[in-house]
Amino acid sequence: MRKSAILLVLILASCVRESQPPARQDDACAILGQRPGWLRDMRKAEAVWGAPISVQMAIIWKESAFRSRAKTRRTFFLGSIPTGRVSTAYGFSQALDGTWAEYQQATGRRHARRTDFGDSTDFIGWYMSESKRRNGIAMGDAYHQYLAYHQGHGGYNAGSYRGQDWLLNVARQVQNRANLYESQLPDCS
Numbered sequence: 001m002r003k004s005a006i007l008l009v010l011i012l013a014s015c016v017r018e019s020q021p022p023a024r025q026d027d028a029c030a031i032l033g034q035r036p037g038w039l040r041d042m043r044k045a046e047a048v049w050g051a052p053i054s055v056q057m058a059i060i061w062k063e064s065a066f067r068s069r070a071k072t073r074r075t076f077f078l079g080s081i082p083t084g085r086v087s088t089a090y091g092f093s094q095a096l097d098g099t100w101a102e103y104q105q106a107t108g109r110r111h112a113r114r115t116d117f118g119d120s121t122d123f124i125g126w127y128m129s130e131s132k133r134r135n136g137i138a139m140g141d142a143y144h145q146y147l148a149y150h151q152g153h154g155g156y157n158a159g160s161y162r163g164q165d166w167l168l169n170v171a172r173q174v175q176n177r178a179n180l181y182e183s184q185l186p187d188c189s
Helices: 002-019 028-034 036-049 053-064 097-107 117-135 142-157 165-187
Strands: 074-077 081-085
Touching: 028 036, 028 053, 028 165, 036 053, 036 117, 053 117, 053 142, 053 165, 097 117, 117 142, 142 165
Parallel strands: none
Antiparallel strands: 074 081
16 A cells, blocks of 8 residues: 555656746757656657757747646736637647647547647647748747747738837747757757
8 A cells, every 4th residue: 555655656756747838948959858758859840840940949938838737828807807818829849729729630640649749849840831831930940930829821922021020039039949948959969
């Protein structure tokens, strides 16, 4: 009985540890050292969709800070009565309900979950490949890929990001983070 209890505690502790985001998010090698399975997932998305690992990581960093159950902030009525959330964005990729459903239908991955890192990287790869197909955005162009990711393909195509200085600044942060990760990845064992 005691061994069973200890085993249960160890299993639960590992689940809690795995649900915590990596501590050093400015270091690709530290992230992959904490989560070695993530590299396999990102390599698969890169092989299937052509999405560079550094760009996948930068998008996840900006969207969810590597939190599996990330959600948008709550909205309130009269300052204190919760009315919902800003959007349906959820998980590592912060995919909206409708876009996730579109991905599931397009890829046949109806059991994919936004809280699963591999499913999220596959989603990001799929979305980036759609951005390339629909809008001509190079896969390695983290700046424009992020703008299309944030605004949607139609919004990007219509230029809805123009004049939104805050969003252009966020896209620059994603590009800078992708460049940082790209420079670090060759040194990761």
